[in-house]
Amino acid sequence: MTRRFASRAVWVGVVAGLAVWHMSLVGLVDSFQNRPILTDILSLGETLPLAGIVIAGAWAARPLLAGGLGRPTPAQALMAGAIAGAATGAMLAVLSFFILVLKPNGMLIHATPKLVNDLRFFQDAALGTLVQVGGGLLLGTAAASLNLVQRVARRALVWGVLLVLLFGIMNTFVTQILRNLPLKWLSTFLYRGDGLTIPGAVLLFAVTAALVAGWMLRGTQVRAGYAALPNASRQTTKIAAFILLAALILILPQILGVFLSDVITNVGLFVLLGLGLNIVVGFAGLLDLGYVAFYALGIYSIAVLTSPASPAFHPQLNFWLAVPIVMVIGGVTGIIIGAPVLRLRGDYLAIVTLGFGEIARIIFLSDWMTPYVGGAQGIQQIPAPTINLLGLALEFRKPQDIYYPILVACILAALAAWSFQRSRVGRAWTAMREDETVAEATGVNTTVYKLMAFSMGATFGAVAGAFYAAKIGVVFPQNLDILISINALALIILGGMGSITGVIVGAFMLVGLPGLLREFAEYQLLIFGAVLVAMMLFRPEGLIPNRSRRAELHEEEGESGPEGADGGGGPGEQPPGDRQPHPMEKPASGLALEAVAVSTRLGDRS
Amino acid sequence: MRMVRRLLGIHEHLSFVDLVLALLRVAVVIFAVVGIWATIQRGSFTLGDWGTFILAGLSLGSVYALLALGYTLVYGILFMINFAHGDVFMTGAFTAYFAANAMAKSGFLAQNELLSFIIVLLVSSGVAALVAVVLERVAYRPLRNAPRLVPLITAIGASLFLENTFRGLYGAGVKAYPTWTMFQGSIRLGDVEISYSRIVVVAGAVAMMLGLWWFVEHTRTGRAMRAVSENKDVAAMMGIDVDRVILTTFAIGGLLAGAAGILYTLLFNQVNYFMGFVPGIKAFTAAVLGGIGNIVGAMLGGLMLGILEAVGPYLLLDGFGIPSVNQLKDVVAFLVLVLVLIFRPSGILGRKENT
Numbered sequence: 008m009t010r011r012f013a014s015r016a017v018w019v020g021v022v023a024g025l026a027v028w029h030m031s032l033v034g035l036v037d038s039f040q041n042r043p044i045l046t047d048i049l050s051l052g053e054t055l056p057l058a059g060i061v062i063a064g065a066w067a068a069r070p071l072l073a074g075g076l077g078r079p080t081p082a083q084a085l086m087a088g089a090i091a092g093a094a095t096g097a098m099l100a101v102l103s104f105f106i107l108v109l110k111p112n113g114m115l116i117h118a119t120p121k122l123v124n125d126l127r128f129f130q131d132a133a134l135g136t137l138v139q140v141g142g143g144l145l146l147g148t149a150a151a152s153l154n155l156v157q158r159v160a161r162r163a164l165v166w167g168v169l170l171v172l173l174f175g176i177m178n179t180f181v182t183q184i185l186r187n188l189p190l191k192w193l194s195t196f197l198y199r200g201d202g203l204t205i206p207g208a209v210l211l212f213a214v215t216a217a218l219v220a221g222w223m224l225r226g227t228q229v230r231a232g233y234a235a236l237p238n239a240s241r242q243t244t245k246i247a248a249f250i251l252l253a254a255l256i257l258i259l260p261q262i263l264g265v266f267l268s269d270v271i272t273n274v275g276l277f278v279l280l281g282l283g284l285n286i287v288v289g290f291a292g293l294l295d296l297g298y299v300a301f302y303a304l305g306i307y308s309i310a311v312l313t314s315p316a317s318p319a320f321h322p323q324l325n326f327w328l329a330v331p332i333v334m335v336i337g338g339v340t341g342i343i344i345g346a347p348v349l350r351l352r353g354d355y356l357a358i359v360t361l362g363f364g365e366i367a368r369i370i371f372l373s374d375w376m377t378p379y380v381g382g383a384q385g386i387q388q389i390p391a392p393t394i395n396l397l398g399l400a401l402e403f404r405k406p407q408d409i410y411y412p413i414l415v416a417c418i419l420a421a422l423a424a425w426s427f428q429r430s431r432v433g434r435a436w437t438a439m440r441e442d443e444t445v446a447e448a449t450g451v452n453t454t455v456y457k458l459m460a461f462s463m464g465a466t467f468g469a470v471a472g473a474f475y476a477a478k479i480g481v482v483f484p485q486n487l488d489i490l491i492s493i494n495a496l497a498l499i500i501l502g503g504m505g506s507i508t509g510v511i512v513g514a515f516m517l518v519g520l521p522g523l524l525r526e527f528a529e530y531q532l533l534i535f536g537a538v539l540v541a542m543m544l545f546r547p548e549g550l551i552p553n554r555s556r557r558a559e560l561h562e563e564e565g566e567s568g569p570e571g572a573d574g575g576g577g578p579g580e581q582p583p584g585d586r587q588p589h590p591m592e593k594p595a596s597g598l599a600l601e602a603v604a605v606s607t608r609l610g611d612r613s
Numbered sequence: 614m615r616m617v618r619r620l621l622g623i624h625e626h627l628s629f630v631d632l633v634l635a636l637l638r639v640a641v642v643i644f645a646v647v648g649i650w651a652t653i654q655r656g657s658f659t660l661g662d663w664g665t666f667i668l669a670g671l672s673l674g675s676v677y678a679l680l681a682l683g684y685t686l687v688y689g690i691l692f693m694i695n696f697a698h699g700d701v702f703m704t705g706a707f708t709a710y711f712a713a714n715a716m717a718k719s720g721f722l723a724q725n726e727l728l729s730f731i732i733v734l735l736v737s738s739g740v741a742a743l744v745a746v747v748l749e750r751v752a753y754r755p756l757r758n759a760p761r762l763v764p765l766i767t768a769i770g771a772s773l774f775l776e777n778t779f780r781g782l783y784g785a786g787v788k789a790y791p792t793w794t795m796f797q798g799s800i801r802l803g804d805v806e807i808s809y810s811r812i813v814v815v816a817g818a819v820a821m822m823l824g825l826w827w828f829v830e831h832t833r834t835g836r837a838m839r840a841v842s843e844n845k846d847v848a849a850m851m852g853i854d855v856d857r858v859i860l861t862t863f864a865i866g867g868l869l870a871g872a873a874g875i876l877y878t879l880l881f882n883q884v885n886y887f888m889g890f891v892p893g894i895k896a897f898t899a900a901v902l903g904g905i906g907n908i909v910g911a912m913l914g915g916l917m918l919g920i921l922e923a924v925g926p927y928l929l930l931d932g933f934g935i936p937s938v939n940q941l942k943d944v945v946a947f948l949v950l951v952l953v954l955i956f957r958p959s960g961i962l963g964r965k966e967n968t
Contacts, residue, residue, distance in 0.1 A: 033781025114711050116784045294762050296769075346633040347955050354694050354765050358897060359954045362947040365894075369944050374937040454630055493773065500766060533777035539770025540752050543763050 012083050016067035016090035020147075023063035023091070024098020027056045031102060031126060033533065034117035038526045040125055043202030044175030050202075051176055052125055060095045060143045064150030067091035084151050092147015096139040099126050103135065159223045167216035174211055175203045180267055180523060187262050256414065260407040269406035270522035275413040276475050277518040280495045281502075281510040282420045283467025288496070289505035289553070290428060291460035292440030294357040297364025299491040300344075301337055301465040303371060303484075305472020308333045310386040310482050311379075317386050319379045326392035330473055337469025338462045345461030349454060364489055371484050385482035392477050409478045416474055420467055424507055427463070436460060490532065494518070497535045500542050503549025512551055634955070641952065648929035657931060661804025666923045672811040672880060674919015675818030679873035680896030681903065681911035682825060683745075683866030689842040689906035690862055692761070696768035697748060699893015700775040701867050705741030706874025707779055707884045710788050712736045717791035726795045738871035744775070745867030746860055754856070772890075780886040787885040790878045814876045821872055822912050825865070829908060834861055842906070891943065895922070898950035904960030913961065922946045 030036055040052035068084035070077055079087060103123045105111075112118045127135025128142075153161050174181055178198055185194035197207035222229075233241065260268040280302060287295045311317045312329040324332070348359050370376055372383055380386065391404035392412055403409045427433050435456045438446035447453050476482060498517040502509025517535065521527040527534070542549065652658075658666075680702055687695045713733045716722040722729045752771050756764045799808040829835035840848040841858045849855050877892065878884060895918060903914025925945035926938040935941070953960065 029778065033778055035781075115782050117781065292762075294765065346630060347637055349630050351954060351958065353762050355901075355954050355958055357762070357765060358694065358894070359951050361894065362950045362954075366944050366947045366951075369941065369947075373940045373944075375935045375941070454628070493769065496766070496769075530777070530781070532773050533781060536770045536773030536775075536777060540767050540774060541770075543759075543767040543770065544752070544755055547759070547763055 009083055009086070011071060012067070012079055012087045013090055015071065016087040017094050019067045020063050020091040020094025021098060023059045023066075023095045024101075027059040027095065027099060028102050030055050030059075031122055032115055032117055033530070035530055036125055037117055037119075037122050038529070042176060042524070042526065043178075043200070044172060045208055046198075046200045046202035046204060048202075048205075049175075051172075053128060054172065056095075056099055056126060057146065060092045060146045061150040063091040063095045064088035064147030065153055067147070068151035068154040081155050084154055085148050088151020089144050089148040092150065093140055093144040095147070096141070096143020099139045099143070100136045103127055103139070107132075159220050162223060163216040163220040166219045167212040170215040171203065171208050171211050175208070177523065178202060183264050183267065184262055187264055260410045263407075265406055267523075268410055270519055272406050272410050272413050272478060273522055274514050274519045275410070275417050276471050276478070277495065277498060277514040278417050278511055279413075279420055279471035279474065280468060280491075281498050281514055282417075282424050282507065283464045283471065284492075284495045285499045285505065285507070285510050286424060286427070286436075286467065287460050287464035289499055289503075290433060290436040290440070291457060292353070292436075293457065293460060294353060295360045295461075295464065296357050296489070296492050296496070297360035297362065297367070298464070298468055298495055299487055299489060300364045300367040301341065301468030302472040302475070302491060303367055303487040304340055304465075305333050305337060305469030306476040306482055306487070307371065307380055307386070307472075308336050308469065309473040309476045310389050314386050314389045316388040318377075318381055326390065326473075326477055327394075330470065333469050333473045334466050337466040340469075341462035341465025342458050344465070345458050349457050361489065361492075364492055368484070368487055371487070380484075381482070383484065385484050387481045389476050389480045389482070391480065403477070404480065406478075409474070413474050413478070416470060420470070421507055421511075424467075428505075428507070432456065432459060493532075493535060497539055499549075501538055501550060503552040505553035506549060506551050509549050509551040509553070513549075638956070645929060648933060651933060652928055652931045655931065658927060659804065662927075663924070664803070664805035666927060667920055668805060668807055668811060670920035670923030671916060672814045672919070673923065674899075674916040675815045676873050676877050676880070676915075677892065677896045677899045677919050678912045678915025679818050679821060679869045679876070680892060681899040681915045682822070682908060683870050684897050684900040685903075685905055685908060685911040686838075686862050686866050688900070690838070690845075690859060691753070691757070691764075693753070693764045694768065694897065695753075695866070696765060696893070697772040697775055698745075698866065698870060699889035699891075699896065700772045701741050701745045701748070701889070702870040702874045702877070702892065703884070703886065703889030704744045704775060704779065705737035705739075705867070705871030706878055706888070707783065707788075707886065708740040709733045709737035709871075709875060710790060710878075710884050713791050714788075722791060723794075726793060730793060730795075734872060734875050737875045738868045741871030741874065742864045742867035745863040745870070748775075749860055749863040754859075772893075776886050776890070783886070785886065787883050789883050792882070793879070796879060810879045814879055817872070817876055821869060825869065826908060828865070834858070838862055894950070895946050898946060898953065901958065901960055902949065902953050904962035907960070907962045910960055910962035918946060918949060921949055925949075 027036075036052045036055050038052070039055065040050050042051040043049070044051055044054060065088070067087040067090065068079060070079065103126050106118045106123050107120065110118075126139070128138050129135075130138055153164065156164075174197070178201055182194045182198055185191060185197075197203060197211070199207075203211070233244075236244070259271070263271060280298070283301070284295065284298050287293050287298070309326070309329055311320055312322060312324045312332060313326055315321055315323050344360075344363055348356055351359060371380055374382060376382065377384075391402050391409070393403070394401045401408070403412050435446070435451045438449070438451050439453050439456055443453055494517065498513035499510055500513075501517060502511070502513030517538070521531045521534075680698065683698045683701070684695060687693060687698070713722070713729070716729045716732070748771055752767050753764055756767055793810075796808075796810040796813055799806050801807075829838060837848070837853045837858050838861070840851065840853055841855055845855050848858075874884075877888075896915065899914035899918040900911045901914070902918055903910025903912070905911075922942050922945055926942045929945070930938045930941060
């Protein structure tokens with residue numbers, strides 16, 4: 008038994024070590040070295056190997072489920088954590104020697120002596136190795152001991168550490184926000200140089216830990232107390248909270264300053280894109296990898312319609328007049344693109360749309376289209392949206408100003424998506440996504456609803472493009488590639504397919520965070536890739552899941568249900584899984600039951 | 614009337630989608646006929662030019678064919694589009710660059726060119742097979758019972774991860790392969806000049822395809838692969854280790870992709886971290902064109918796509934007076950992808966799928 012834990016701990020430690028090798032050799036550790044968390048003590052670069060050790064230690068102390076051995080005793084847990092931590096540390100030591108002895112930096116560009124220095128925490132060979140292995144042992148044990156303490160204490164501890172890390176990383180932005188609010192004294196207390204001060208970190212940790220622990224212990228009471236309040240005062244609380252939130256959102260650009268406002272407007276654009284793609288992928292279950300085509304369409308349409316520099320055709324419309332036209336163009340194009348691909352199965356649809364996206368990009372860039380859309384030069388001088396309010400002309404170009412139109416667009420889009428989701432159309436989409444054949448059998452006109460999803464998604468994408476063009480004022484065709492589609496896809500998958508809140512959270516995490524950290528830019532796609540794989544493996548329903556979607560993705564855990572989200576179980580093919588029944592073997596009664604279930608769901612509101 | 618209907622693919626009850634598809638068919642045919650006619654009228658290219666285009670297409674197409682085999686093998690067994698296959702191709706070619714470069718620097722390459730080419734080929738195939746196997750084990754195996762879009766999204770993630778890992782490890786720049794003097798030079802056939810490297814590419818690809826065909830048809834493992842692709846459950850009951858067969862399939866796909874990577878560098882002489890993306894999608898197109906799941910189909914599809922891509926822009930678009938048609942060769946390839954998937958997703962040799 009103990010040996011099983013020990014051997015798993017070694018295994019976990021080696022895997023964590025390999026992950027740290029990967030992060031070191033692709034350059035993450037070294038480029039994050041310049042971002043201190045605690046001044047002169049800890050940088051983000053050093054945090055990565057340490058995080059590897061901590062996760063290995065905590066993981067090694069988890070119950071062994073596969074062997075049916077259950078929970079480890081405290082001694083076993085600590086031992087496993089120590090072994091795993093030490094193993095990860097030993098992997099660091101091996102990497103350090105490997106780099107110094109073999110000098111592979113002609114091949115692996117980041118395998119430099121500087122990296123070894125980082126990995127040895129700036130100690131010499133002997134002491135550095137001792138720190139790696141011994142420190143790994145201690146830290147792994149400490150991480151394992153987390154499994155032994157009470158849940159409240161563990162949560163409080165973990166959240167406290169995470170928040171300290173977050174505030175450390177976000178130093179410049181937090182400082183700036185605190186300066187814009189008259190809270191400069193707080194920022195001088197929290198930060199020194201580029202990182203947190205020790206008292207600042209302790210304060211942050213203590214406050215967060217206390218809040219988390221407090222909420223976990225007293226949270227239910229607070230909620231019960233709120234529920235016990237008379238109706239009128241609950242209403243007042245709600246309204247007050249709403250007004251506070253609205254006011255905060257309204258003055259946000261003033262608090263944030265120019266750079267942060269720019270980041271947040273980018274987040275807003277991706278919220279728009281994500282909401283649109285979410286209709287197609289999340290609601291209707293049609294994976295669209297060429298979504299960038301609609302974004303590009305929006306950008307080019309607004310450029311041609313409003314810019315005086317548009318090469319062939321330049322009506323120079325007002326932005327606000329052009330936006331509805333762009334929406335119509337987007338919607339119609341969605342139908343035109345959607346109609347021929349309606350019969351395709353899920354995965355083929357994804358590849359076809361990818362093809363459409365690439366075709367659109369190449370054609371926009373080609374010499375053939377240069378006389379109409381400017382080719383590689385793009386189109387310049389796209390005017391900023393303006394409003395004439397009681398003789399006061401407002402121009403929305405600077406990040407702090409364009410924030411408001413984008414905010415309004417996001418709110419309208421979210422409301423539209425939300426009401427669609429709850430309408431008859433939304434229920435038809437859900438039915439179609441869960442099982443197309445059954446949906447059709449119960450009278451859902453899948454042609455119409457699929458086209459509707461495509462058209463709606465395209466409209467949202469085109470609007471996002473229009474605002475993007477208005478924000479930057481020029482078209483850069485080179486940037487309109489598949490990576491934008493992937494970015495939008497990654498954010499809805501992280502947030503949770505079919506979940507509107509999920510889109511917003513996903514956009515903040517995948518567009519906002521990388522926008523803040525310059526070093527991230529180079530590794531953004533690496534992290535997107537890792538996020539996509541990790542989410543599909545560990546949490547396919549996303550961080551903030553939509554309820555029915557979660558039920559679908561976890562259906563294998565219950566009874567074996569219909570084949571999958573795309574429902575394409577034709578007679579000529581087998582189900583993708585190896586222990587699933589063949590679609591033809593599905594009992595007829597099961598199909599009928601599902602049909603009844605879907606029809607009830609469809610009928611309950613209309 | 615019946616004939617017309619059948620030609621347009623319209624059933625008795627005309628639905629909206631049928632109508633759109635019929636119109637699209639007519640439009641594609643008219644476009645192709647007019648384009649070809651106009652190009653012939655214009656006559657900007659000699660017969661020798663066309664020969665050169667076809668040869669270029671044939672050599673590139675044999676690389677696509679090798680890659681398409683990887684898609685087809687995996688799809689035949691798992692019904693999954695291994696989106697990262699193009700990046701497996703990249704990992705092989707990229708890693709082998711360092712072997713080639715080291716041998717060129719030490720002078721070994723100049724001394725014994727054939728042996729060093731074989732070493733490079735082995736390194737490339739080995740690395741690619743290893744990456745493919747790790748990918749299956751880590752990313753795909755846990756998702757075998759998931760809805761079909763889940764493994765596809767995982768594969769997209771894996772593709773990004775591989776590309777950017779290689780970018781991080783080795784840098785974003787384009788690296789030039791050392792030249793193989795033994796493949797320099799060319800022979801003339803009438804108006805057409807054929808370089809040795811093109812011949813090597815086509816011959817190498819054909820040899821590997823024959824080898825794969827023999828392996829699948831005549832070895833025990835090959836028989837197990839066919840059994841698993843027929844029906845996994847029954848195969849498992851017959852005592853076949855399905856997991857091992859799937860792993861072998863990925864390894865073989867990786868081997869072929871690595872070899873394709875080296876043949877590709879013979880044609881283009883350079884590697885970078887993004888080189889796998891477009892060839893990967895095109896090879897998938899080739900696999901679908903030939904009939905996915907069908908090994909002979911993948912070979913045919915690859916060659917056809919290569920030729921279509923090389924000849925298509927000149928033959929179809931030049932007649933319309935479109936400038937720099939060569940820029941649009943990827944458009945032709947992607948249009949083939951779109952049209953094949955829309956009109957005949959079962960491909961040339963595939964069985965008619967009812968979806």
